[in-house]
Amino acid sequence: MPSTEALPLFPLHTVLLPGAPLGLRVFERRYLDLVAECGRQGRSFGVCMILEGEESGAPATPAAFGVEALIEDFGSEPGGVLTLAVRGARRFRVSRTSVRDNGLLVGQVRWRDQRQEPGSGARLLPEHAVLGTLLGELLQKVGGLHDAPNLRLLEDADWVGWRLAEILPITEEQRLALLQEDDPHRRLQHLLVWMDEE
Template sequence: MTNFIPIFPLELVVYPGEQLNLHVREKRYQQMIRECAEQGKDFGIPPVIKGRLHEYGTLMRLLHIEKIHSDGSLDIRTRGLKVFRILEVIRDIPQKPYAGAIVHYPDNHTEGDHRLMQSLVQALHWLHQKLHLEKSFDKPIDHLSTYDLAHHACLGLEGEYQMLELLHERQRQEYLRRHLKNIRPLIDEIEKLREKIKMNGHFRELQIPDF
């Protein structure tokens, strides 16, 4: 299936099912949001990374215009629907100041491995504990997907986009598993450095090497 959608390029990655609140300052996107509200239309957020518009993005549904400020800027609530791939960007739309795109919606397989999901959640709890963060998910583990975990796994913008390109839940789970495994030594090293810094200025009893 292909269709035309207005696009709102941003330096972030949004996933299907994600709730996203935005403050919209630019006039052209204020017009786009108002038209989406009036016509009941969805719009797309394709990520911009290092100044380049990427081809995969997420179709967004406008849930509510929360507030219209005196300068015309908008506070809006949105939700991600599904992944799209841009086939062609349309920059000049008659009587529209914003761009659009012809997009295709690829099949996105959502069936994952339950045991692997459990291990991913455990790995994330370990990561958050090491980073002194408190994070709990609003869903029971049986209802969690990799999209629920991605923003909490220290992937970075490029890593989050790479996961958006994966269209099988099992692939996304494996991607997260490898990432969390790879950063574990780094987190352990940071923890050791933190302990060394704490010891500065304190009396320490060290083991004497046997020469």
């Protein structure tokens, strides 16, 4: 069984997905300390969906699955609020948590994914080809960070699944269910079923 690694956690009422951007406003001391530590050590932190509790105040109860957040940019707002632009990377599972003196949650995590280039994973199965086509059409409409992806990405089961999970109007609980699923083809099947139910 692979060993665990300590990862500071930032619980939120949202699910960060691999490859997805997320904007954060940081003002609590524990999270300002976390960002400073990440900057000094060149490290990342983890984002987990909150199951019980709130984003500020007492430490919340996080979901067992989360995603590594890589800091891409930062800024500030009046009143000492730090703004962060992060992007989801590897998925992880938390085996246990501890709380530092400043209230920061730290998880002992096992990584579920190895880093790999988008487009280098499993190809879409024929029964999921429609999802690649749908994603291509959606990205042309919404544009932004993923506009005009190359054809190789639209055939990558992981990439298509995560981008659809990011764009489609599904619940945070459904996103969390996808995060717990290791098989990209099963993730796509879940999305197909949910779309049929709408």
